[in-house]
Amino acid sequence: MDTPVVLIPALRDNYVALLHSPNGRNVAIIDPAEAEPVIRYLREHDLQPVAIFNTHHHPDHVGGNRELQKAYDLPVYGAAEDRDRIPGLTHPMYDGDRVTPAGLDRAGVLWDIPGHTRTHTTFVFPDDELVFAGDTLFVAGCGRLFEGTPEQMEASLSRLAGLPDTTRVYCGHEYTLKNLEFARAVEPDNPDVEEKLRWAEEQRQRGQPTLPSTIGAEKRTNPFLRVRERVVQEAAQARGAAGDDPVSVFAAIREWKDRF
Ligand SMILES: [Zn+2]
Structure with missing residues (x-):
């Protein structure tokens, strides 16, 4: 399947994603950290933006909203609960709402x-496995x-892990090398982690992003999706996890990573 997504590096290690319409001319802008590199890319490639999607309110994800809206008069889709924290929000939404901006010709769900x-x-x-x-x-x-609990995050990650393995995953930051070094500390004998780390090092040396991943690849390499694996449970318990249930294991691994 062709990848209808382009990544624009922004700020220090953010990615702004552009999701193309099937005809290639229109794009949705996901998490514009800043407007300038996005506007430049749109002009250079003669693209028409049709919407902004914001995943959350942090400045490095919404920083370009106002300027892009001024330049293009765009609808902004994001969580209703963050209506006071997402600049220019026009489409406050709830879990399960459909996301189908005019001109994008793709069906999303929030x-x-x-x-x-x-x-x-x-x-x-x-439909696009994205x-x-x-x-x-x-x-x-x-x-x-920052604002949620280990229970919430573990449930959120489990929900994502339920998507088909072939689903391509785009995220907000280029943190892959550091993350894989941590994954290796959790699972020193996981060959998939080792292989991905070598690949990611080569990608970064070539100046290339390490995105997208896939849900299947994450299930093999991401310690936070592997909290039901015996070896991850043991690593968590060595770091003080209260039990071997997924939330306790997740909480211990997350705390370890915060200090890694
Ligand atoms: Zn954030």
């Missing part, structure tokens, strides 16, 4: 998967718990 923040949106495009996971699921990692 999931509310909290944990990184008290509400956090993921845009799922089932998910824009923001700062919930990273390649080989997950977002920090």
Whole structure:
């Protein structure tokens, strides 16, 4: 399947994603950290933006909203609960709402998967096997718990893990190398982690992104999706996990990563 997504590096390590319409001329802008590189790309490639999607309210995900709206008069889709925190929000939405902006010609659905923040949106495009996971699921990692609980984040990650293995995962940051180094500390004998780390090092040396991943690849390499694996449970217990249930294991691994 062709990938209808382009990544624009922004700020220090953010990615702004553009999702193309099937005819290639229109795009939705996902998490514009800043407007300038996006506007430049749109002009260089003669593209018409039709919407902004925001996964959450952090400035490095919504920083370009106002300027892009000024330039293009765009609708902004995001969580209703964040209506006071997402600049220019025009389409406040709830879990399960359909996302079908005019001109995009793709059918998305919005999931509310909290944990990184008290509400956090993921845009799922089932027909296209695409998910824009923001700062919930990273390649080989997950977002920090700024406003949510381990219970919420573990449930959110499990929900994402239920998507088909072939689903391509886009996220908000290039954190892959650090995440894989941590994954190797959790599972020193996981050959999939080792292989992905070597590949990611080559990609970064070539100046290429390590996105997208797939749900299947994440299930093999991401310690936060592997909290039901014996070896991850044992690593968590060595770090003080209260039990071997998924939430206790997740909480211990997340705390370990915060200090890694
Ligand atoms: Zn964030």
